[in-house]
Amino acid sequence: xxxxxxxxxxLSMALPAWAxxxxxASAAHQHGGSxxxxxxxxxxxxxxKIDLKTQKVxxxxxxxxxxxxxxxxxxxxxxxxxxxxxxxVGDKVRFRAEEGSAGLLLTYVEKVTP
Ligand SMILES: [Cu+2]
Numbered sequence: 284x285x286x287x288x289x290x291x292x293x294l295s296m297a298l299p300a301w302a303x304x305x306x307x308a309s310a311a312h313q314h315g316g317s318x319x320x321x322x323x324x325x326x327x328x329x330x331x332k333i334d335l336k337t338q339k340v341x342x343x344x345x346x347x348x349x350x351x352x353x354x355x356x357x358x359x360x361x362x363x364x365x366x367x368x369x370x371x372v373g374d375k376v377r378f379r380a381e382e383g384s385a386g387l388l389l390t391y392v393e394k395v396t397p
Contacts, residue, residue, distance in 0.1 A: 324349050325377040330370050331356060338364050340389065347380060359389040366392050
């Protein structure tokens with residue numbers, strides 16, 4: 284028993300300091316805040332363009348935490364065409380986008396009333 288204890292102690296001391304204190308590389312790229320409630324997972328955006336024919340909407344959006352995407356303007360495919368029917372260019376919205384098989388899918392959108 285004593286020998287085993289001494290050996291373990293010796294091994295832990297033998298580890299270089301960085302191996303004991305440095306977090307895994309993946310943790311270094313995480314943004315602050317946690318991805319938890321679906322309400323907080325909504326992202327703010329503004330409607331720039333709507334194409335009902337192709338079911339696509341261009342949104343200028345803030346950081347999308349669940350996709351680890353920085354703010355930008357980009358095109359989303361709407362999950363349901365009725366989602367776009369109630370929107371117009373210039374509307375401020377909150378939305379949720381998820382990674383689909385054919386690119387990013389807009390799964391939820393609501394107008395922000397001032
Ligand atoms: Cu984007």
